Amino acid sequence: MSATTDPLRLDEDLQARLRRAARAVVLSGAGVSRESGLDTFRGAGGLWENQRPEDLATPEAFYRAPGQVWRWYAWRYARAAAAAPNPAHLALVRWESLFPSFLLVTQNVDDLHQRAGSRRLVALHGTVAAAVCDACGRRRAMAEAVAASPDEPPACGAAGCGGRFRPAVVWFGENLPAAALAQAAEAAASCDLLVSVGTSSLVYPAAGLIETALRRGARVIEVNPEPTPFSPRVHLRLAAPAGEALPALTEAIERCRSMPG
Numbered sequence: 001m002s003a004t005t006d007p008l009r010l011d012e013d014l015q016a017r018l019r020r021a022a023r024a025v026v027l028s029g030a031g032v033s034r035e036s037g038l039d040t041f042r043g044a045g046g047l048w049e050n051q052r053p054e055d056l057a058t059p060e061a062f063y064r065a066p067g068q069v070w071r072w073y074a075w076r077y078a079r080a081a082a083a084a085p086n087p088a089h090l091a092l093v094r095w096e097s098l099f100p101s102f103l104l105v106t107q108n109v110d111d112l113h114q115r116a117g118s119r120r121l122v123a124l125h126g127t128v129a130a131a132v133c134d135a136c137g138r139r140r141a142m143a144e145a146v147a148a149s150p151d152e153p154p155a156c157g158a159a160g161c162g163g164r165f166r167p168a169v170v171w172f173g174e175n176l177p178a179a180a181l182a183q184a185a186e187a188a189a190s191c192d193l194l195v196s197v198g199t200s201s202l203v204y205p206a207a208g209l210i211e212t213a214l215r216r217g218a219r220v221i222e223v224n225p226e227p228t229p230f231s232p233r234v235h236l237r238l239a240a241p242a243g244e245a246l247p248a249l250t251e252a253i254e255r256c257r258s259m260p261g
C-alpha cells in the first residue's frame, strides 16, 4: 500500500504539532534520490553490495589507488549530473515557506536538492560536482577536472603547490565540515519536527541528529520503505518511497497549517 493511496494516519496530537511547529528539520539520505535513478549504498543493489567503502571512500584508498577512486567518483558525478530531481526533492522546496525556520540536512552528494531549488540546506558529506586540491584547498568543477584528466586525479598546478585534486566529498575517517555540522546539530537540538527520509540511519554523526531531536522532545517522522534502527522510536513511519510519501506528507502539513486555530 502506498502513502498516496493510504491516507496518512496522522493522529490528533501529531496534527496539532504539525500545525504549530515553528522549527523543522529534514535529514535526507541516498533513498531520496532512488527514484531519480541513483543507487543507494546499502541494501539490495546498493553501491556497497559489490564493493567496499574501504576501497573507494577513505583517504587511505585514495592514496593507495588514486586512479580507481578518481574514476569511481567521475562515474558517480556523471550519473548524478544526468539525473533529475524527483517529486520528493521538489516537495521539500515547499517546506522552506511552510515553517518560519527550516533546514534541510542532506548526506547526499548528488546536488539534486540544490538543483530542485532548495536553498536552506547543508550538505554534510560535500558534493561530487566539485574537486578540491588535497594540499591547498583550491576548488574546481568536477566536470572540468574529469575532462582534463579522466583516469587519474589531476595535479593542482597552482604555483608552488604539489597537491592533486580529489572529489570534494567527506570520506569515512574524515571530519565533517565543522560549520555545516554545527548548524545541523543546532537545528536538530531546537526543532519541533524532524523528518528523516531515505537514510538507513547507520552513519554517524548524521544519524545522531535523529537521536538529538528525539531526546529534545521533537516529533520525528521517518520516510523509508525499510525499517531503520530508529523505527521503533519515531512518532510516525511512512513505509513508502520518498517520491510518493513526501508529496503526500507535504500536502497533509499544508492542510494542517491552513486550518484555523
Ligand code: OAD
Pocket (backbone or CB within 6 Å): 028, 029, 030, 031, 032, 034, 035, 040, 041, 042, 043, 046, 053, 057, 107, 108, 125, 170, 171, 172, 197, 198, 199, 200, 201, 202, 203, 223, 224, 225, 226, 228, 240, 241, 242, 243
Ligand atoms: P543508505 O544506502 O545507507 O540508505 C538508503 C536508505 O534509503 C535505505 O534505508 C533504504 O531502505 C532507503 N530507500 C531506498 N529506496 C527508497 C525510496 N525510494 N524512498 C525512500 N527511501 C528509500 O544511504 P545513506 O543513509 O544516505 O557516505 O548513507 C549514509 C552515508 O553512507 C552516505 O552519505 C555515504 C554512505 O556510505 C559516504 O560515502 C561517506
